[in-house]
Amino acid sequence: MSSKWLNEVVWDELGLVPAIAQDANSGEVLMFAWMNREALEKTLATGEAVYWSRSRRKLWHKGEESGHTQKVLEIRADCDRDVILLKVEQTGGIACHTGRRSCFFHRLENGGWQETEPVLKDPKEIYK
């Protein structure tokens, strides 16, 4: 397949773009990560979210350890084509490594970050 669409993505100086994963049904923002060209290409090819781990400096097939893969139903880009939005079905209903549904569980309230959202599964059980 032509890679014209990949060339049309505006990669940053490190060859990356920010990527937002959103639950396709509930609209909940699940997580934020980065992608390089290969990650985005593999995401389309496999139908599962593949990111670039900046800390580990390697491709990261989301769920490869936890089993919490993300089935990608739609890939979007923003007006400048320098940010990617994935609409996903979250396997296991858990996107966060803390065992919560979404990574965005800190809510600013009364001048501090309050933890919200229940832990659905003990991380010790997720990463055995």
Add this chain to the structure above:
Amino acid sequence: MSSKWLNEVVWDELGLVPAIAQDANSGEVLMFAWMNREALEKTLATGEAVYWSRSRRKLWHKGEESGHTQKVLEIRADCDRDVILLKVEQTGGIACHTGRRSCFFHRLENGGWQETEPVLKDPKEIYK
């Protein structure tokens, strides 16, 4: 007010964090931008989204030109506290400079980026 919560945000090497704006009612992801410490502080203080424009290298009170401000109903941070999620009410129902509701109007389809989402207002009318 104590700035402990600001110190708990994990700013990147440029003093920035990614920020996602989501429609508080529909759950639609409207846009993606960056914030520095002052932007986030002002967002809380004013109740309207303030970002850091990397291209113009200055604070950007969203809507200052277009009138399409964002009333911030909730401020969230992710598990690592290095990404911010704003739940907003989008004034005028238009977040994108192209006159669309959301910036994420490119959908990957048939091997190319297809434009979706109607243009609600001509940008020439927005930026006079």
